[in-house]
Amino acid sequence: MTSEQIDERKAYVQKARASFDNREADWTQPLPKEDRPALVSPMLAISVLSGFFLFLLFVYCDVSQTKILDYSTDEIVTQFIQKDDYTNLEKYVMMLLANNN
Numbered sequence: 096m097t098s099e100q101i102d103e104r105k106a107y108v109q110k111a112r113a114s115f116d117n118r119e120a121d122w123t124q125p126l127p128k129e130d131r132p133a134l135v136s137p138m139l140a141i142s143v144l145s146g147f148f149l150f151l152l153f154v155y156c157d158v159s160q161t162k163i164l165d166y167s168t169d170e171i172v173t174q175f176i177q178k179d180d181y182t183n184l185e186k187y188v189m190m191l192l193a194n195n196n
Contacts, residue, residue, distance in 0.1 A: 096104075143189040155161070176182075 152163070153168060153171070156163050162165075163171070
């Protein structure tokens, strides 16, 4: 390459870099109305709280030997254990724990 070609190449690269520096706002996406994280939504908060309260209800019923809709906590646990999804999840977690050790 000659020095003229090198200078032309440098000017081209500087011009390309400058085009990225002067970008305007992205017009393809509408601007958010509020500045808050996307993960904080009312439905997420409601579902997390309801799951937490169901867990507390289960623990309370297990400790006090109370039944939930005529089912004991032992019966509920055996129903979860019999499901294939729980068994596959348990195998997956055990596999991950075995790989980490």
